[in-house]
Amino acid sequence: MNIHNYEKIWLVLSMLLIIGFISTVVYGATAVGIEMVNDEGGTIDSTALDEDDRFSEPRVEKVGEDEYEAYVVARQFIFEPNPIEVPANSTVTFYVTSPDVLHGFEVVGTNANAMVVPGEITELTVEVNEPKEYGILCNEYCGGGHHTMEGKLIVVPEDEFELGDSNDE
Amino acid sequence: MSEQLESGAPTFLDKFPDEAAVVRAALWSSFIALALGAVFGLIQALHRTDVLRLIDSTDYYTVLTAHGVLMVVSFTIFFLVGLFTWATVRSFDRGVESIRYTWTWYGLMVAGTLMAVVAILGGFVPQTDISADVLFTFYAPMQAHPLFYGGLAIFVIGTWLAGADYIWTWRAWAAENPDERIPLQGFMVLTTMLMWYVATIGIAIAVVAFLLPWSLGLFDQINPLLTRTLFWFWGHPVVYFWLMPAYLLWYTVLPTIAGGRLFSDPLGRVVFVLFLLLSTPVGIHHQYVDPGIAEGFKTIAMTNTMFLLLPSLLTAFTVVASVEHGARQRGGTGLLGWLRALPWRNPAFTGMMLAGLMFAAGGFSGMINAGMNINYLVHNTIWVPGHFHLTVGTAVALTLMAATYWLWPQLTNRRLYSRPIGLAQVVIWFVGMGLMSNAMHVQGLFGIPRRTAEPQYEGFDFVASFGSVSELNLQLAIGGTLLFISTMLFVTNIALSAGTPKLSGIGQPLSEPLSTVDDSPEILDNLKLWFGIALVLVVLAYALPLASIIDRGGLLGPGVDPVPMIVEPVAATIEPTLGRLAAAVGSVVP
Amino acid sequence: MRRTTQGGILVGCGVLFVIVWEIRSALGLLAGVDTNPQLYMLLTLAVVGLTAVALAIGLIGLRPEPPADEDAQ
Numbered sequence: 001m002n003i004h005n006y007e008k009i010w011l012v013l014s015m016l017l018i019i020g021f022i023s024t025v026v027y028g029a030t031a032v033g034i035e036m037v038n039d040e041g042g043t044i045d046s047t048a049l050d051e052d053d054r055f056s057e058p059r060v061e062k063v064g065e066d067e068y069e070a071y072v073v074a075r076q077f078i079f080e081p082n083p084i085e086v087p088a089n090s091t092v093t094f095y096v097t098s099p100d101v102l103h104g105f106e107v108v109g110t111n112a113n114a115m116v117v118p119g120e121i122t123e124l125t126v127e128v129n130e131p132k133e134y135g136i137l138c139n140e141y142c143g144g145g146h147h148t149m150e151g152k153l154i155v156v157p158e159d160e161f162e163l164g165d166s167n168d169e
Numbered sequence: 170m171s172e173q174l175e176s177g178a179p180t181f182l183d184k185f186p187d188e189a190a191v192v193r194a195a196l197w198s199s200f201i202a203l204a205l206g207a208v209f210g211l212i213q214a215l216h217r218t219d220v221l222r223l224i225d226s227t228d229y230y231t232v233l234t235a236h237g238v239l240m241v242v243s244f245t246i247f248f249l250v251g252l253f254t255w256a257t258v259r260s261f262d263r264g265v266e267s268i269r270y271t272w273t274w275y276g277l278m279v280a281g282t283l284m285a286v287v288a289i290l291g292g293f294v295p296q297t298d299i300s301a302d303v304l305f306t307f308y309a310p311m312q313a314h315p316l317f318y319g320g321l322a323i324f325v326i327g328t329w330l331a332g333a334d335y336i337w338t339w340r341a342w343a344a345e346n347p348d349e350r351i352p353l354q355g356f357m358v359l360t361t362m363l364m365w366y367v368a369t370i371g372i373a374i375a376v377v378a379f380l381l382p383w384s385l386g387l388f389d390q391i392n393p394l395l396t397r398t399l400f401w402f403w404g405h406p407v408v409y410f411w412l413m414p415a416y417l418l419w420y421t422v423l424p425t426i427a428g429g430r431l432f433s434d435p436l437g438r439v440v441f442v443l444f445l446l447l448s449t450p451v452g453i454h455h456q457y458v459d460p461g462i463a464e465g466f467k468t469i470a471m472t473n474t475m476f477l478l479l480p481s482l483l484t485a486f487t488v489v490a491s492v493e494h495g496a497r498q499r500g501g502t503g504l505l506g507w508l509r510a511l512p513w514r515n516p517a518f519t520g521m522m523l524a525g526l527m528f529a530a531g532g533f534s535g536m537i538n539a540g541m542n543i544n545y546l547v548h549n550t551i552w553v554p555g556h557f558h559l560t561v562g563t564a565v566a567l568t569l570m571a572a573t574y575w576l577w578p579q580l581t582n583r584r585l586y587s588r589p590i591g592l593a594q595v596v597i598w599f600v601g602m603g604l605m606s607n608a609m610h611v612q613g614l615f616g617i618p619r620r621t622a623e624p625q626y627e628g629f630d631f632v633a634s635f636g637s638v639s640e641l642n643l644q645l646a647i648g649g650t651l652l653f654i655s656t657m658l659f660v661t662n663i664a665l666s667a668g669t670p671k672l673s674g675i676g677q678p679l680s681e682p683l684s685t686v687d688d689s690p691e692i693l694d695n696l697k698l699w700f701g702i703a704l705v706l707v708v709l710a711y712a713l714p715l716a717s718i719i720d721r722g723g724l725l726g727p728g729v730d731p732v733p734m735i736v737e738p739v740a741a742t743i744e745p746t747l748g749r750l751a752a753a754v755g756s757v758v759p
Numbered sequence: 760m761r762r763t764t765q766g767g768i769l770v771g772c773g774v775l776f777v778i779v780w781e782i783r784s785a786l787g788l789l790a791g792v793d794t795n796p797q798l799y800m801l802l803t804l805a806v807v808g809l810t811a812v813a814l815a816i817g818l819i820g821l822r823p824e825p826p827a828d829e830d831a832q
């Protein structure tokens with residue numbers, strides 16, 4: 001088969017480009033340590049969230065020095081708990097699940113963004129620094145009231161943080 | 170176009186009148202879907218930007234479902250089967266084996282579409298319990314009316330039969346021409362349909378084995394991650410199913426219109442074989458941020474996706490080289506000076522070139538989507554519609570419209586009603602999409618979600634790193650309006666063409682490639698081999714993830730109940746709508 | 760004087776408009792430069808308008824070569 005020289009050059013450049021892309025992603029995953037949401041959150045019976053001690057009472061818990069876990073339920077059309085309060089300068093792992101349909105969990109203005117699927121638990125770890133308020137929104141269509149589904153993540157100064165604050169309501 | 174030239178050659182209609190009728194019918198179905206879809210698109214563009222809200226926000230999702238289904242299922246695929254019927258019959262130079270069979274699959278596709286559309290539009294009629302506000306992705310456990318799933322199934326069966334029709338023609342031709350190479354257009358049609366057979370395995374299982382019986386109440390639980398994964402098993406390759414008609418036109422029609430010849434036939438075949446092999450084992454890249462799927466599977470999908478760039482990059486080269494060749498044939502000279510020798514006043518040519526230009530931009534934003542880690546930033550934001558309105562919404566849609574300006578006279582023996590309107594139409598589309606898609610991309614980077622009737626929240630505001638959100642909203646709305654106008658110009662132009670006088674001898678033969686198939690290895694044409702490898706690759710990419718999903722959640726799910734998408738009866742939808750319309754008009758015209 | 764056809768002006772200006780306008784987003788996102796939207800739009804329209812006029816009166820020329828062939832397609 002007769003392949004023109006220009007074609008060959010183009011082919012080589014294309015392959016280099018592709019390999020370059022793959023390398024940057026692999027670099028991001030290994031060297032920079034950007035982890036993808038994966039299957040480690042485990043599964044759950046979505047019709048019986050109230051029998052699960054994490055999700056029957058959505059809340060934030062301290063699990064170690066500067067380490068917190070947030071159990072969040074995304075349902076039509078609210079997030080629980082709301083607001084989610086965590087102390088500044090800590091590592092927070094969110095466990096999010098849904099009792100009804102698919103939802104999205106997006107902390108606006110950050111790259112904390114994942115799908116919530118009934119039956120599955122989404123596990124997502126983030127670092128929080130300065131005290132600040134973030135909006136949370138659902139970015140997967142979940143029914144007629146989808147556009148009203150929002151919440152808040154409040155990063156409070158470490159000395160003002162109290163556990164249990166976030167499930168007042 | 171050659172109408173003025175009267176080349177003397179017979180048109181497709183002259184040679185194959187029965188087939189031309191089917192092609193016209195399929196194209197008309199496609200244009201009706203496009204026009205309706207554009208109405209819904211305009212409503213969305215105005216509603217979500219808060220420029221003009223004619224409907225209740227709960228109805229926004231009915232509109233969005235209709236827009237998605239009409240555009241990416243009906244418009245694109247009806248055009249595809251019309252175009253492929255033309256390309257098959259033209260390139261094998263023989264009529265279909267049974268015109269009744271051909272009408273049968275077309276009829277099935279129409280019936281399927283009508284069922285699905287009735288189910289969707291039922292969402293506007295509170296008196297019925299028919300509704301399907303599930304968007305075109307219909308993720309369970311949201312449940313649509315069985316009519317919706319049934320319609321989809323019948324539509325897909327129609328496309329399978331269409332593929333069988335093309336294969337039938339090919340086999341009949343091969344029996345009479347045992348030693349000949351498959352003609353290029355036929356080859357493209359066949360590889361695309363083989364890819365479609367592989368791809369639709371996913372959606373067929375999702376709909377027929379799970380969603381349809383579940384919506385009929387045969388069982389009441391479902392594994393949502395399983396049906397979602399099966400959806401994307403189909404949902405990525407369908408992207409190439411939309412794109413392949415545009416590629417076929419770029420490879421085989423564009424060079425002729427440009428006055429030249431395709432650079433290389435074998436390279437075109439290589440590209441289509443690559444698509445057959447690679448387009449399915451990548452769907453998990455739509456699920457980068459899903460729970461329940463291990464990171465390894467996501468990485469494999471990501472790697473495959475990146476390699477899938479290759480055929481498109483090769484296409485970019487071939488198309489530009491062929492067009493340049495055309496320009497030089499027309500007397501163009503210089504490093505870039507040849508550009509001006511091209512037939513820019515021909516809407517068919519200019520439309521396809523503008524589509525290609527936007528595809529380059531869309532390819533760029535697509536590479537960003539494909540990077541797993543950057544995906545966190547843009548997943549499910551309006552960036553994503555910004556991206557695919559460049560690809561399917563322009564590279565495909567604009568190419569199909571532009572090609573119609575060339576193809577339609579071949580199917581009707583009539584001149585186009587107006588070439589200048591055609592030229593203005595493609596330019597308006599380009600400008601409109603430039604605005605709408607630009608605004609969508611930027612808004613997406615600010616975190617504004619897609620599929621949302623009112624992206625305005627009580628507890629927080631989006632922070633624009635430059636300009637302002639309201640300015641972007643305005644830009645999106647203006648762009649959407651231009652797109653709507655452009656669509657209407659297109660459909661009207663084609664409709665009015667029916668009133669122009671009949672001509673004869675306006676056929677336009679396609680030019681031969683510069684480098685022909687004769688000097689390429691025979692193995693390229695071994696479709697069985699490629700189909701087999703494609704199946705193996707799919708098994709490799711999907712067996713483990715699917716097994717793991719079923720292992721985790723069971724075939725019928727870890728206790729997930731159906732959530733029928735019956736919108737709370739919106740008290741008399743019509744009246745408030747009219748009221749709002751009156752108010753809106755009143756505020757413009759005091 | 761080499762005059763560009765009306766069709767040519769339309770196509771060229773459409774593309775020019777999109778390119779110039781999108782540079783604003785690129786400036787904003789990549790360089791952090793926040794241009795005034797009204798002003799930028801006016802400038803864009805001015806650039807596109809002037810180019811159109813210049814093309815129309817033949818100040819800059821993009822006359823297709825060979826000219827006669829244009830309608831042959």
Ligand code: HEM
Nearest residue numbers: 207210211213214237240304562566619620621649652653
């Ligand atoms: C008349 C021109 C068009 C306009 C004004 C328009 C407008 C829009 C807008 C504003 C959205 C975003 C809605 C949202 O996420 O809230 C959207 C979504 C979409 N559009 Fe278009 N569009 C047009 C043409 C097209 C074309 C030609 C195609 C494909 C061939 C297309 C395919 C889609 C799809 C698949 C979606 C996503 C639906 C979903 O999220 O479920 N559109 N369109």
Ligand SMILES: [Cu+2]
Nearest residue numbers: 138140142146
């Ligand atoms: Cu939602």
Ligand SMILES: [Cu+2]
Nearest residue numbers: 404405408455
């Ligand atoms: Cu994809």
